[in-house]
Amino acid sequence: MSVLVFAESQNGQFKKAAFEAVTYANKTAQVLGTDCIAICIGDAADAGQLGKYGASKVLQVNDASLNDFDSQIYTSIIAQAAQANNASVVVMMHSSCGKSLVGRLSARLNAGSAPGVNQLPTNDGSFKVKKNVFSGKAIAEIEISSDIKVVSVMGNSLQPEATGSDVAVEAFSADVPARRVSVKEVNKVQGSVPLPEAELVVSAGRGMKGPENWGIIEELAELLGAATACSRPVADTHWRPHHEHVGQTGVAIRPNLYFAIGISGAIQHLAGVNSSKVIVVINKDPEAPFFKAADYGVCADLFDVVPKLTEAFKKFKNA
Amino acid sequence: MKLLVCVSKTPDTTAKISFSENNTQFNEAGVQFIMNPYDEWYALVRALELKEAQGGTVTLINVGPATNDVTIRKGLAIGADDAVRIDCDPKSSLYVAQQIANYAKDNAYDVIFCGKETIDYNGSEVGGMVAELLDMPFISYASDMQLDGNNATIQRDIEGGKEVVEVATPFVISAAKGLAEQRIASMKGIMMSRKKPINVVAPLEVADLSTVVHYDMPPAKAECKMIDPENMEELVRLLHEEAKII
Ligand SMILES: Cc1cc2nc3c(=O)[nH]c(=O)nc-3n(C[C@H](O)[C@H](O)[C@H](O)COP(=O)(O)OP(=O)(O)OC[C@H]3O[C@@H](n4cnc5c(N)ncnc54)[C@H](O)[C@@H]3O)c2cc1C
Numbered sequence: 001m002s003v004l005v006f007a008e009s010q011n012g013q014f015k016k017a018a019f020e021a022v023t024y025a026n027k028t029a030q031v032l033g034t035d036c037i038a039i040c041i042g043d044a045a046d047a048g049q050l051g052k053y054g055a056s057k058v059l060q061v062n063d064a065s066l067n068d069f070d071s072q073i074y075t076s077i078i079a080q081a082a083q084a085n086n087a088s089v090v091v092m093m094h095s096s097c098g099k100s101l102v103g104r105l106s107a108r109l110n111a112g113s114a115p116g117v118n119q120l121p122t123n124d125g126s127f128k129v130k131k132n133v134f135s136g137k138a139i140a141e142i143e144i145s146s147d148i149k150v151v152s153v154m155g156n157s158l159q160p161e162a163t164g165s166d167v168a169v170e171a172f173s174a175d176v177p178a179r180r181v182s183v184k185e186v187n188k189v190q191g192s193v194p195l196p197e198a199e200l201v202v203s204a205g206r207g208m209k210g211p212e213n214w215g216i217i218e219e220l221a222e223l224l225g226a227a228t229a230c231s232r233p234v235a236d237t238h239w240r241p242h243h244e245h246v247g248q249t250g251v252a253i254r255p256n257l258y259f260a261i262g263i264s265g266a267i268q269h270l271a272g273v274n275s276s277k278v279i280v281v282i283n284k285d286p287e288a289p290f291f292k293a294a295d296y297g298v299c300a301d302l303f304d305v306v307p308k309l310t311e312a313f314k315k316f317k318n319a
Numbered sequence: 320m321k322l323l324v325c326v327s328k329t330p331d332t333t334a335k336i337s338f339s340e341n342n343t344q345f346n347e348a349g350v351q352f353i354m355n356p357y358d359e360w361y362a363l364v365r366a367l368e369l370k371e372a373q374g375g376t377v378t379l380i381n382v383g384p385a386t387n388d389v390t391i392r393k394g395l396a397i398g399a400d401d402a403v404r405i406d407c408d409p410k411s412s413l414y415v416a417q418q419i420a421n422y423a424k425d426n427a428y429d430v431i432f433c434g435k436e437t438i439d440y441n442g443s444e445v446g447g448m449v450a451e452l453l454d455m456p457f458i459s460y461a462s463d464m465q466l467d468g469n470n471a472t473i474q475r476d477i478e479g480g481k482e483v484v485e486v487a488t489p490f491v492i493s494a495a496k497g498l499a500e501q502r503i504a505s506m507k508g509i510m511m512s513r514k515k516p517i518n519v520v521a522p523l524e525v526a527d528l529s530t531v532v533h534y535d536m537p538p539a540k541a542e543c544k545m546i547d548p549e550n551m552e553e554l555v556r557l558l559h560e561e562a563k564i565i
Pocket residue numbers: 204205206207208230231232233234245246247248249250261262263264265266267268269272282283284285288300301302303332356
């Protein structure tokens with residue numbers, strides 16, 4: 001028996017998501033009384049570092065031609081590794097790759113699945129794990145009855161814990177199916193923190209009045225090393241790029257800290273952000289629904305408050 | 320072009336969520352149901368656009384009970400040609416996907432569309448499952464798709480940006496915002512939908528490997544602490560000392 005975890009890499013680099021996934025898998029292995037084995041696909045250097053997060057062994061299909069993601073190829077390789085290692089649980093992040101893999105792997109292995117879980121499983125005779133449903137309005141506990149289980153983990157559900165040391169990397173040889181999807185371009189916003197991975201997010205809405213006013217938001221975000229986000233009407237009117245749109249129809253995020261500035265807090269907006277650990281709302285309307293979902297609130301004109309908040313953070317940083 | 324669009328029924332985005340039978344069942348009483356927005360607004364509309372541009376048929380498929388016919392009719396009113404309903408309780412994602420794949424395998428669809436996720440289960444897995452069961456490529460979270468003959472160029476949402484991929488038909492695609500513009504059913508569409516067939520098919524017997532055994536409401540938020548707008552140092556202090564996140 002083992003817990004197999006797919007550790008995602010990009011352009012030969014592991015991201016925080018990979019360390020989160022291995023940490024989750026290692027803790028799951030402890031719950032089940034077994035070992036955690038990591039598999040990585042592509043030519044990422046230094047795969048042995050996954051041992052720090054709890055992998056007892058790292059398997060790698062070290063082939064640069066596999067660096068570009070394709071759900072069919074990756075599923076095939078991960079399934080072969082699961083079978084070769086008699087895996088009882090297969091873990092990955094609920095990232096853009098993971099979301100394309102979780103269903104495929106479940107079908108491939110004829111395994112029950114739980115997509116987007118945010119807590120460790122319990123194993124009191126049966127395997128149960130929790131995830132948010134109804135866009136964060138409720139939590140479901142899912143019982144998986146198949147011998148092998150597939151689980152994808154919501155980003156930021158737990159912090160990577162580097163407690164171990166590097167381990168040996170073993171080459172894993174798999175039958176690789178022919179590539180049917182070719183990646184032509186990857187366009188990422190340069191320099192900034194990708195929103196779904198950000199621990200701190202500064203988000204603003206229609207209360208900003210116009211795109212020309214976003215300087216104060218960007219300044220605050222830069223100071224904090226935070227990602228920027230926005231409400232749907234802001235993206236729809238092209239004040240801000242589409243990928244910043246959070247909510248029911250946009251991205252769902254769960255940062256440690258979410259600043260909602262000049263956003264009313266409509267239910268469809270909350271659906272994408274209500275799993276944030278701490279929410280700070282700045283709004284001039286004391287009746288704004290967002291205050292009900294907030295931990296800290298400031299009822300005032302954002303154009304006064306945001307620069308003051310930035311100043312206060314500067315002082316804090318320099319103290 | 321033979322196009323298949325997987326459509327599911329979900330509670331309206333503003334529905335109040337509650338549970339019954341010791342928090343083991345979703346309480347449907349008084350809940351307004353809609354077609355899952357990603358299925359209706361983006362997947363279905365992009366399929367209709369392709370049909371309008373190149374000819375072909377758009378078929379809807381739903382795995383669910385007879386009460387879902389109202390939702391399916393809405394898709395027919397927006398413009399789908401016909402529909403299939405696999406008559407059963409959609410127990411789990413894999414169960415649903417096995418039903419869809421079983422129906423689709425004999426029908427040679429060029430593209431199978433689904434939504435990026437359902438807004439009730441938030442699984443984003445049915446599309447990938449169908450693709451695996453049919454041995455097809457799967458492109459998830461598509462926000463743009465152009466088709467030239469059998470070759471598609473698809474833009475998909477990834478962390479902090481976009482990826483552009485090329486793939487040949489047949490394939491499965493999951494629809495995100497941007498793939499198409501929402502359409503409203505016309506009066507004529509609604510009238511015509513009444514004559515369009517919903518083909519009811521018996522389900523395939525398959526095992527159910529995962530089940531929701533319990534629901535909970537998220538822990539209630541403590542009262543929001545209001546901070547004096549003149550004292551942002553206090554907010555920073557609380558975030559540092561009390562919330563311990565900076
Ligand atoms: C099916 C559906 C899906 C949707 N999906 C999403 C989604 O994914 N994401 C999303 O965000 N929305 C979504 N919406 C839209 C949502 O219902 C709201 O309309 C939207 O979130 C409102 O955006 P807003 O808060 O920026 O603007 P508004 O509602 O206009 O709110 C602006 C806020 O700014 C405050 N304000 C104004 N000036 C100032 C100032 N000077 N200082 C401080 N505060 C100020 C106001 O008091 C107000 O509360 C969806 C709607 C539907 C029907």
